[in-house]
Amino acid sequence: MVVNASQDDPEKARRFREAALPYLDDAYTLARYLLRDAADAEDAVQECYLRAYKHFDSYRGPAMKPWLFAILRNVCRAEYARRKTAPTVVEELPEGGDQTPMWNEAPETPEKQLLRRFDGDTVRKLVAALAEPFRETFVLREIQNLSYREIADVAAVPVGTVMSRLARARAMLRSAWLAEQEQVK
Amino acid sequence: MTCEEAEVLIHALIDGELDAGHAREVEAHVEGCAHCAALMKEYQEIRQAIAESDVRYKAPLELRRKIEKALPQPQPQAAPTRRSVLRGFAMGSAVSAMAATGLVAIVxxxxxxxxxxxxxxxxxxxxxxxxxxxxxxxxxxxxxxxxxxxxxxxxxxxxxxxxxxxxxxxxxxxxxxxxxxxxxxxxxxxxxxxxxxxxxxxxxxxxxxxxxxxxxxxxxxxxxxxxxxxxxxxxxxxxxxxxxxxxxxxxxxxxx
CATH class of the missing domain: 3.30.200.100 (MucB/RseB, C-terminal domain)
Structure with missing residues (x-):
């Protein structure tokens, strides 16, 4: 990976470093959750930063993090396509067509007991087990603290879709959390 | 508001994404509905638990190094900095490193x-x-x-x-x-x-x-x-x- 000479502008590189490198851990975290593989995540982040640098001239802000994430997400999708066994994508409900069980069926009555706290590894595992596109939405919201608007921009979907995906993601995570709690009891 | 609607909207309420009018509507529903109230409490607890646990990853140093290396380097300094020395080494040898930093080394x-x-x-x-x-x-x-x-x-x-x-x-x-x-x-x-x-x-x-x-x-x-x-x-x-x-x-x- 070598940036070609026409882009060899030290001042641009300096501005890019200052703007983008502080988000390296964030980008790597997102890639880890999207790809669920450490080596693939490294490759994707590296590719993301190179693409971002190439397009840095056209970057108009406002926020660097969602801009980087949108690029990273595209890189990761290309990686899905490359993989022979693509991850199972759960089909989404058509807008307003409330027929599938997952979150239309009212979730089971909440437990009276307190929710159990798990260690980081267990929580990572539970989040990583969420199906796409819910995992992506969930990670952008809960781990990356993006607003609904920013998530919509990153994932190139309407804000309404972000809301329904997030609701379903949290319902799925809650079920998995309770199941894990049951198991370790 | 039905429970079905509330079950989607409580998330936006938790995330502070609702405008004042809708927020009041959802809050009113939650106040009157034990099911949705308990559910919302659980979601908040999970959210809190995630916020407090170590769910992030740290980018490997190696990755940071690779990205740094791929970007055009800052202008060479008058005095050799550690980076410019390393960069010189990356070009191939101790000799070119010293040449790159303006020093002359023979052997x-x-x-x-x-x-x-x-x-x-x-x-x-x-x-x-x-x-x-x-x-x-x-x-x-x-x-x-x-x-x-x-x-x-x-x-x-x-x-x-x-x-x-x-x-x-x-x-x-x-x-x-x-x-x-x-x-x-x-x-x-x-x-x-x-x-x-x-x-x-x-x-x-x-x-x-x-x-x-x-x-x-x-x-x-x-x-x-x-x-x-x-x-x-x-x-x-x-x-x-x-x-x-x-x-x-x-x-x-x-x-x-």
């Missing part, structure tokens, strides 16, 4: 050689400390060699010498003479051999020299633009045997 002097041998022995000692010997564990040269790709500008030759009595056990990145250097690790019985490999501008072949430092034997030689230092607590005779086997395997590779 490594003898005391430099001595200093580097010291560093190589220190690196060998560090490698013997717990958990530091190998970054890539493999007895297969076809695993170890590609592992170095992209980590160093020069890919050290990795040769399987198991048949000759020296078992390949893996590879490691180390740091010698202010630059990253490849170390290929072999074992004979319980003795570790670190074979350090670095690029040199000088392509002249230098025959092997054995020296001893702090109780370790060092066999140093140069061939086809690479400097080699084999370091071990093996006796000088066995280390010489190792070097000879390595060099003849290299020659066989070249001819084959």
């Amino acid at each position: 490594l002097r003898n005391d430099d050689e001595q200093r580097i041998e010291n560093e190589v022995v220190s690196a060998h000692l560090r490698s013997l400390q717990a958990g530091h010997l190998i970054d890539v564990v493999s007895t297969d040269q076809h695993t170890v060699k590609p592992w170095f790709n992209g980590k160093l500008d020069v890919s050290p030759p990795v040769i399987d010498l198991t048949a000759q009595g020296f078992t390949l056990i893996g590879g490691r990145l180390d740091y010698v003479n202010a630059r990253e250097i490849g170390a290929v690790v072999y074992k004979r019985r319980q003795h570790v051999i670190n074979l350090f490999v670095a690029q040199t501008a000088n392509t002249e072949r230098k025959t092997a020299k054995i020296s001893t430092l702090q109780g370790f034997n060092i066999r140093r030689w140069s061939d086809r633009g690479l400097n080699y230092w084999a370091v071990s607590d093996l006796g000088a005779d066995e280390l010489t045997e190792f070097g000879d086997k390595f060099e003849s395997a290299m020659r066989a590779n070249k001819e084959g």
